[in-house]
Amino acid sequence: MMEAVTEKAEEIFYSALEIKSPDERKAFLDRACLENAVLRAAVEDMLASQAKVDKFFSEGGSQSFSISELAGSLAEKPDPSGKEDATPLVDEELGKTIGPYKILQRLGEGGCGVVYMAEQEKPVRRRVALKIIKLGMDTKSVIARFEAERQALALMDHPNIARVLDAGMTQIGRPYFVMELVRGVKITEYCDQNELDTRQRLELFMNICRAIQHAHQKGVIHRDIKPSNILVTVIDGAAVPKVIDFGIAKAIEGRLTDNTIFTAYEQFIGTPAYMSPEQAVMSGVDVDTRSDIYSLGVLLYELLTGRTPFESKDLMQNGVEGLRRTLAEKEPQRPSVLVTTLHGSALTQLAHLRQAEPLKLITLLRGDLDWIVIRTLEKDRARRYETANGLAMDVQRFLDNEPVMARPPSRIYRLQKLIRRNKVTFTAGVMVALALIGGLGVATWFWYQEREARKRAVTAEHMALDAEKQQAQLRMEAEDRERITQAAFLISQNKLEEADDLVGKVSAIKPSLEADSVLRALGEWNALRGQWTQAAGRFKLLLDADQRDNSWAITEDLLKAGPIQIERGDMQGYEHFRRAALARYIDTTDPVFAERTLKICLLSSADADVMKSLEKLSEISADSMKQSGKDPTMEAWRCVSLGLMTYRQGYAPTSKYWCDRCLSYPENNPGRIATAHIIKSMSCYQLGEAAAARAELELGRDLVTAEFTKGLGAGNGGVGFWYDWLFARILLREAESMIEKPAPFEK
Amino acid sequence: MNDVTLILDAIARGESQASDELLPLVYNELRNLATARMLRESAGHTLQPTALVHEAWLRMVGDGSQAWKNRAYFFAAAAEAMRRILVEHARRKSRLKHGGGQQRLNIEEIDLAGTAPDDKNLLVDDALNELERVHPERARVVVMKYFGGMTNKEVAEALGIGERSVDRHWVCAKTWLFKKLSDQV
Numbered sequence: 001m002m003e004a005v006t007e008k009a010e011e012i013f014y015s016a017l018e019i020k021s022p023d024e025r026k027a028f029l030d031r032a033c034l035e036n037a038v039l040r041a042a043v044e045d046m047l048a049s050q051a052k053v054d055k056f057f058s059e060g061g062s063q064s065f066s067i068s069e070l071a072g073s074l075a076e077k078p079d080p081s082g083k084e085d086a087t088p089l090v091d092e093e094l095g096k097t098i099g100p101y102k103i104l105q106r107l108g109e110g111g112c113g114v115v116y117m118a119e120q121e122k123p124v125r126r127r128v129a130l131k132i133i134k135l136g137m138d139t140k141s142v143i144a145r146f147e148a149e150r151q152a153l154a155l156m157d158h159p160n161i162a163r164v165l166d167a168g169m170t171q172i173g174r175p176y177f178v179m180e181l182v183r184g185v186k187i188t189e190y191c192d193q194n195e196l197d198t199r200q201r202l203e204l205f206m207n208i209c210r211a212i213q214h215a216h217q218k219g220v221i222h223r224d225i226k227p228s229n230i231l232v233t234v235i236d237g238a239a240v241p242k243v244i245d246f247g248i249a250k251a252i253e254g255r256l257t258d259n260t261i262f263t264a265y266e267q268f269i270g271t272p273a274y275m276s277p278e279q280a281v282m283s284g285v286d287v288d289t290r291s292d293i294y295s296l297g298v299l300l301y302e303l304l305t306g307r308t309p310f311e312s313k314d315l316m317q318n319g320v321e322g323l324r325r326t327l328a329e330k331e332p333q334r335p336s337v338l339v340t341t342l343h344g345s346a347l348t349q350l351a352h353l354r355q356a357e358p359l360k361l362i363t364l365l366r367g368d369l370d371w372i373v374i375r376t377l378e379k380d381r382a383r384r385y386e387t388a389n390g391l392a393m394d395v396q397r398f399l400d401n402e403p404v405m406a407r408p409p410s411r412i413y414r415l416q417k418l419i420r421r422n423k424v425t426f427t428a429g430v431m432v433a434l435a436l437i438g439g440l441g442v443a444t445w446f447w448y449q450e451r452e453a454r455k456r457a458v459t460a461e462h463m464a465l466d467a468e469k470q471q472a473q474l475r476m477e478a479e480d481r482e483r484i485t486q487a488a489f490l491i492s493q494n495k496l497e498e499a500d501d502l503v504g505k506v507s508a509i510k511p512s513l514e515a516d517s518v519l520r521a522l523g524e525w526n527a528l529r530g531q532w533t534q535a536a537g538r539f540k541l542l543l544d545a546d547q548r549d550n551s552w553a554i555t556e557d558l559l560k561a562g563p564i565q566i567e568r569g570d571m572q573g574y575e576h577f578r579r580a581a582l583a584r585y586i587d588t589t590d591p592v593f594a595e596r597t598l599k600i601c602l603l604s605s606a607d608a609d610v611m612k613s614l615e616k617l618s619e620i621s622a623d624s625m626k627q628s629g630k631d632p633t634m635e636a637w638r639c640v641s642l643g644l645m646t647y648r649q650g651y652a653p654t655s656k657y658w659c660d661r662c663l664s665y666p667e668n669n670p671g672r673i674a675t676a677h678i679i680k681s682m683s684c685y686q687l688g689e690a691a692a693a694r695a696e697l698e699l700g701r702d703l704v705t706a707e708f709t710k711g712l713g714a715g716n717g718g719v720g721f722w723y724d725w726l727f728a729r730i731l732l733r734e735a736e737s738m739i740e741k742p743a744p745f746e747k
Numbered sequence: 748m749n750d751v752t753l754i755l756d757a758i759a760r761g762e763s764q765a766s767d768e769l770l771p772l773v774y775n776e777l778r779n780l781a782t783a784r785m786l787r788e789s790a791g792h793t794l795q796p797t798a799l800v801h802e803a804w805l806r807m808v809g810d811g812s813q814a815w816k817n818r819a820y821f822f823a824a825a826a827e828a829m830r831r832i833l834v835e836h837a838r839r840k841s842r843l844k845h846g847g848g849q850q851r852l853n854i855e856e857i858d859l860a861g862t863a864p865d866d867k868n869l870l871v872d873d874a875l876n877e878l879e880r881v882h883p884e885r886a887r888v889v890v891m892k893y894f895g896g897m898t899n900k901e902v903a904e905a906l907g908i909g910e911r912s913v914d915r916h917w918v919c920a921k922t923w924l925f926k927k928l929s930d931q932v
Contacts, residue, residue, distance in 0.1 A: 010919045013919070014915050014919060017918065045926075046922050049926065050922070052925065053921050053925040056925055057893065057921050171838075
């Protein structure tokens, strides 16, 4: 099935070919394509390529070749199987040699190919697993994609990862991959066969997370994590999971753009139950490490409950669209809820395989494990764990009865954890503490315990981080995410300086709520210390990454970032910043966004272009003032923006009106009032009212001086935030230089 | 009646699995023919697939008594066999050229316009695999016309569609394949 537009284009193209006269052909195209530019372009493209197409295919039908060459090559190879594509490989492959590998034994057949045990003679004699991809496909691009990743794959060296050694093309043109030979069973089977309890399952799972983390740090994404790709071998009595097939999914998946190819995809990749929502969309959104996190979540889900969040069968029953919708919209049941819905014998069986009583199993899953699983399965990848390591650490915290990250921590919850972790000590501690010094002692002791636990966790993350050097872009991203996670940790501990050091090394981030809040906190922290360059850097990272429009938080971030640029003395940076902000909000219809955009764009006088673009926003603001009385705080600020806009437009009387109106609001917000006085002073000066200008300037200056003398704090909506005060001070400087030091020959 | 005739009759009766048996037979016959020709002809002689296929038909089935439908089936199979022979041949040559061992085609090295026939066959074969998934009927037309050297009339008979449809499929498929290949390069 071709897309509709392609079919239509081909129809027109084929008809147009028969029209030889250029003019007639053009007229025909005008009629046939109407105004559809895409269609027209497609048809023109096809017509234009005809000369080349004909040249290229000129041998078609009369292809000739040198007979001696052909016959010679045929004689060399007496019996090609003559079969390709979807026909299954037959065991006649046994004993054959593929490249330097001799096929010994068939190990199994999966959705995507047949796996053989093979022997390699040179350079070392060893046994390997050789996987031949079943379906005839674009072998060349498969191998090209594999080659592209080969270097990264070679860097992976981890006891829980089976190495991919080689790739090539069989004699009949199928791609094959050579891997370290792993003899083991599927992880889910292993767990059930050995009736591992939940703790043992989680420990195996953490090993897998660490292996995946290792790969991510080397810049390799697996893309096809599922039980059949994780084999468990027993070495010296210990279960060792090995992740196989690294790099293969990427090599064989290619460009998946439409439903047709999806069918092929399904044949290769197999189970859609492990597919992340972004993989299912296939809209060209890059699949990153967080897609693996999702699949790890599905694996965890299955290890815990014996089922996947969505069953493959259900996912596929409504076709591709149904699959995408389910993955994008339907929330999975929490593991504990799912288990509760199981019927008697199924539940007993499930619990039995985990060596638990049914009720105990449910209690065990409920709470922390539910949250951990749900966080890995978030639809929005920015909300998942940032790294596989983060996921493993949370599982570890659960096993250690420490508070997990996946749950928004509440005091009671942490206390519960603490009590469970230190039952004896706690009881004794509470008794002693209550008897001796009362509640304060408990609090201090509680805080101390928490800090120690955190310190251990942070040290662990530090070590994981320091162990590696940057190798590739992806790996850098993984590390950057790691830094953000760690910084979030430090910030929650009030260690902002350490957090800031860490984030200072981050070069780029992928947007996530966590990254936003970390960068916001550190941007403010730097700003309040007058470290403008650092502050500007943090906000730049944040604003570059977070391209969400219509977000209240983003306009607030812009309000913060604007004054920082100017305080830094980087007027060029500010110019760039204001144009970017303007481009982002030029089409807004929200009066609050309009007001904020006006304000941040007018911190210094602007050129005609900018002023012109701002007019529309100014009108939105002014219109909204016609029906006033709804939100006095916001309205009063809107008056400031309108006062500033009209002043910059050269309408001094109007500007004075808005400033007066601003000053008439009953709410006594010194930040806002100072700003209104300062703008008014400049308007008065423009009108030649020198005395009034000086008076207004004094009023504004007193407030600003008082605030900065006392020391700029974070502030609040009642007295003005820190950035409101920066804003006032910037305008104050402008007013002072104009009113008090008039240069006689100003340009 | 010989094997091929029996198989062709079976296909005509609708026993579709019979076509699986036809292909290896035709493939071998074509190979043998080419080898025999090599012994007869001088080294520089060139060969047209269409001649080879016609000769195979005459040798394996004979003319006259057979229904035209059988001939169509035979030609379809022969075109597919030719495709494999030519692609196989091109791979082998490319392997020799690249010093044996594993074959790695470097697509950047290939200039689409001036591609040698062998490399061209490999490229077309690859893109054809893709076309097969998107538009199987068109892919069959390409196999018969490009690799089998069949005329529109022969293809129309083999596929049971009109000649004009064949032409349209061929023109559109060529354009599609060429675009696919240009995008790759």
